[in-house]
Amino acid sequence: MKIVVCIRQGLDGEINPFDACAYETALNIPGAEIILLSMGPDSVKNFLLPLTRLGATKAVLLSSKAFAGADTLATAYTLSRAIERLKPDLIFCGRQTLVGDTAQVGPMLSVYANTNLITNVMSVDEVSDEIVCTTRTMGVQSAKLPALITVERINTLRRPSIRSKVGSVEVWSAEDIGADATKCGLAGSPTRVLKTYENTSGKRKCRFISLEELKETVSASLEKESQKVAVQTENTHRLSKVVIMGEAPRIFAQQISDDITVLPLTNEEDIVLRLKELEPNAVLWASDSKSKELAARVSAIMNLGLCADCTALETDGEQMIMYRPALSGSIIAKIISLTKPAMATVRTESNNIKDVVVAMGYGAKDSLNAVKTLAKKLNAMTVATRKMVDNGYLPYDMQVGLTGKTVSPPVYITVGVSGAVHHIVGMERSGTVIAINPDKDAPIFDYADYGILATAEELDKLL
Numbered sequence: 001m002k003i004v005v006c007i008r009q010g011l012d013g014e015i016n017p018f019d020a021c022a023y024e025t026a027l028n029i030p031g032a033e034i035i036l037l038s039m040g041p042d043s044v045k046n047f048l049l050p051l052t053r054l055g056a057t058k059a060v061l062l063s064s065k066a067f068a069g070a071d072t073l074a075t076a077y078t079l080s081r082a083i084e085r086l087k088p089d090l091i092f093c094g095r096q097t098l099v100g101d102t103a104q105v106g107p108m109l110s111v112y113a114n115t116n117l118i119t120n121v122m123s124v125d126e127v128s129d130e131i132v133c134t135t136r137t138m139g140v141q142s143a144k145l146p147a148l149i150t151v152e153r154i155n156t157l158r159r160p161s162i163r164s165k166v167g168s169v170e171v172w173s174a175e176d177i178g179a180d181a182t183k184c185g186l187a188g189s190p191t192r193v194l195k196t197y198e199n200t201s202g203k204r205k206c207r208f209i210s211l212e213e214l215k216e217t218v219s220a221s222l223e224k225e226s227q228k229v230a231v232q233t234e235n236t237h238r239l240s241k242v243v244i245m246g247e248a249p250r251i252f253a254q255q256i257s258d259d260i261t262v263l264p265l266t267n268e269e270d271i272v273l274r275l276k277e278l279e280p281n282a283v284l285w286a287s288d289s290k291s292k293e294l295a296a297r298v299s300a301i302m303n304l305g306l307c308a309d310c311t312a313l314e315t316d317g318e319q320m321i322m323y324r325p326a327l328s329g330s331i332i333a334k335i336i337s338l339t340k341p342a343m344a345t346v347r348t349e350s351n352n353i354k355d356v357v358v359a360m361g362y363g364a365k366d367s368l369n370a371v372k373t374l375a376k377k378l379n380a381m382t383v384a385t386r387k388m389v390d391n392g393y394l395p396y397d398m399q400v401g402l403t404g405k406t407v408s409p410p411v412y413i414t415v416g417v418s419g420a421v422h423h424i425v426g427m428e429r430s431g432t433v434i435a436i437n438p439d440k441d442a443p444i445f446d447y448a449d450y451g452i453l454a455t456a457e458e459l460d461k462l463l
């Protein structure tokens with residue numbers, strides 16, 4: 001059983017955490033021959049070599065000037081050329097990187113490498129001539145080999161033992177993998193970043209109130225938000241022929257077009273056929289896992305650029321201009337696609353959100369019962385920051401933010417949330433934001449309409 005594990009070095013120099021989980025999952029498969037595969041500059045050799053001590057027989061680094069500046073499509077193509085040479089039974093990828101955050105490379109690679117695909121894997125349950133996995137979103141799934149799986153953050157990568165031996169790192173060039181240089185790196189990347197801006201969206205002027213004023217402020221805010229009339233964006237230009245996959249992206253399509261066709265989320269063959277017939281200028285997909293996976297596969301089948309997780313769209317009448325958070329949300333990138341139709345997944349809202357949402361941050365970890373009781377009294381639903389999820393206090397499906405869900409209820413209350421930009425991007429479109437935190441310098445107050453300087457423990461007074 002030969003398994004290739006795709007690994008990327010993060011900006012912090014460490015292994016991308018999702019890839020670490022993919023590697024550990026491969027190491028747990030008895031008798032597997034594991035090969036690490038990475039693309040990057042020559043210096044990545046020094047990052048890969050110590051990783052071979054954990055059990056991989058060797059690592060392959062794809063390194064060439066031709067590979068630089070690759071977007072997800074060009075990356076998937078380049079990796080697929082090495083897969084062609086390595087001929088594995090299984091390919092393991094992390095669900096996404098923390099740099100790009102797109103979750104596109106795995107599904108795209110499965111198209112170019114012509115393998116079956118299972119995404120969002122929580123555990124590998126059986127491997128024979130097929131692989132059986134429990135997934136986060138679709139229950140138990142199986143696929144015949146060769147197959148590619150994308151792995152969630154489910155485990156911790158082991159440490160090397162003192163006696164472990166280092167393997168080898170082979171560096172392969174474009175020629176070594178027979179890659180078509182026009183499909184690699186910047187030349188092969190259909191998406192182009194035109195400009196980047198500091199992400200200041202979501203900032204508000206905060207008025208501090210007392211804890212005792214919380215309930216009446218929530219009631220008054222609900223009243224005020226119910227009277228707000230939705231503001232239409234002024235977009236002087238309109239784009240013709242925009243396709244939305246399902247109803248969820250409609251609100252984004254309306255920002256740029258009056259000529260919108262809805263297609264059902266069926267399967268990739270049907271969707272490709274319909275898109276070829278319709279010849280749209282733009283195609284928008286929702287941000288749930290099924291839409292993202294289909295979008296990535298359709299993009300690879302049709303060789304179209306795909307911009308992930310857009311938060312706003314514009315048009316000059318000719319093309320779709322896409323805005324998305326980048327570099328973990330600290331900047332906003334303005335992106336176009338050189339291929340037509342331009343395709344984007346848009347950050348659609350989670351369904352079934354109540355009017356009041358209470359977010360529990362790490363500062364509330366010792367008072368979860370008090371926060372939950374308060375939420376019940378306010379008829380609110382509860383959500384979490386990633387730090388709460390990563391530390392096992394609350395499940396992933398509660399996570400709001402860059403790598404979680406997006407919500408915009410009329411009232412969003414945070415308890416013990418610091419206000420990291422990664423959390424803010426998931427809630428910044430909420431109506432009124434009320435932040436409870438004892439630290440008056442916490443960044444969350446820059447994004448709140450009302451601030452309460454109090455600890456989570458003090459919520460007991462209100463119960």
Ligand SMILES: Cc1cc2nc3c(=O)[nH]c(=O)nc-3n(C[C@H](O)[C@H](O)[C@H](O)COP(=O)(O)OP(=O)(O)OC[C@H]3O[C@@H](n4cnc5c(N)ncnc54)[C@H](O)[C@@H]3O)c2cc1C
Nearest residue numbers: 361362363385386387401402403404416418422423455456
């Ligand atoms: C690529 C990437 C993606 C990410 N995606 C997400 C995401 O989707 N969602 C997300 O939330 N984060 C995400 N993060 C993590 C994010 O950067 C922050 O680390 C995280 O949001 C912080 O969580 P927190 O506010 O709960 O904890 P902390 O930053 O630890 O803040 C805790 C706060 O609690 C306050 N506090 C302390 N004691 C008390 C008390 N007794 N009562 C009340 N308050 C108290 C403190 O003053 C502090 O402000 C991501 C990070 C990266 C790098």
